[in-house]
Amino acid sequence: MEIRKNPKSDLEKKKSYLFQIGMIIALVAVMTAFEYKSYDKSSITLSRDTFHEIPEDLVPVTVHKKKQLPPPVPKIQINIVEDLEKDLGDFTFDALANEDMPVPDYFPTTVKEEVIPDDIPISIPEIMPEFPGGFTALYKYLKDHVQYPVSAREMGIQGTVYLSFVVEKDGSISNVDILRGVGGGCTEEAIRVVKSMPDWSPGTQMGRPVRVIYNLPIKFTLQ
Secondary structure (H helix, E strand, O other), X not given: OOXXXXXXXXXXXXXXXHHHHHHHHHHHHHHHHHXXXXXXXXXXXXXXXXXXXXXXXXXXXXXXXXXXXXXXXXXXXXXXXOOHHHHHOOOOOOOOOOOOOOOOOOOOOOOOOOOOOOOOOEOOOOEOOEOOXXXXXXXXXXXXXXXOOHHHHHHOOOEEEEEEEEEOOOOOEEXXXXXXXXXXXXXXXXXXXXXXXXXXXXXXXXXXXXXXXXXXXXXXXXX
16 A cells, blocks of 8 residues: 655655754744843731731829928937036126127137247158259259269169258258168268258248258169
C-alpha cells in the first residue's frame, strides 16, 4: 500500500523559516529578561492591638485637700531673775527720773590693742621683711657671694642647706640656725653668707616693726 503525503503538510520545506522564527523569539526573550526589573515584596501586618478604642467617659480626677496644720507656737524661755541688782551689775536707774533731769555723759569702752611682746619673733606678720631689692636681688647676692667649698667639690657633695634666721626690728640678721645641712663645708659656707648679708627692710605688724623668723634655702650644685 503506497502512503501518500500532502505537499502542503511537508515541514521540511518550512524548516528554515521555523528556525528563524525560533531564533527571533529566543532573542526577544533574552532582551526582555535583561530589561525586566524585580522589586522586593514588603508586607505590613497590622495586629489587632494597633488600634485602641478610646473610651468616651473620662475618669474624674479626685483632688485630696491637705489639712492645714496650725502655725507652730514659738517657745519663749523665761528666765527667772532672783537677784535683779546682781544681774544688772553696775547699771543703776532712777524710777523718779524725768525729762528735766540732766543725763550723765556716756563714755564708750575702748578695746585694747593686742600687745605683741618685743622679744618674741613671729613667723607671719602683716608685712614680711624684704631683702634690699627684693627676691631677685637676694638670689643674685647669694650667687655672687657663695663660694663652693673645695672639699665638697672634690668629694662631689651637693645639696640644699636650709637655714632659719631672725630679721630684727632694725633689719639686721640674728639667730642664724640650721634646719638641714649638707656636708663638705657647705653648711658653714651658707651660715657665713647669711650673716654677711646687708640689713633688710623689717617686717611690720599693726604699723610697728617686729622681729620676724625667716627661712631661706641655699642650693649647692656642681656644674
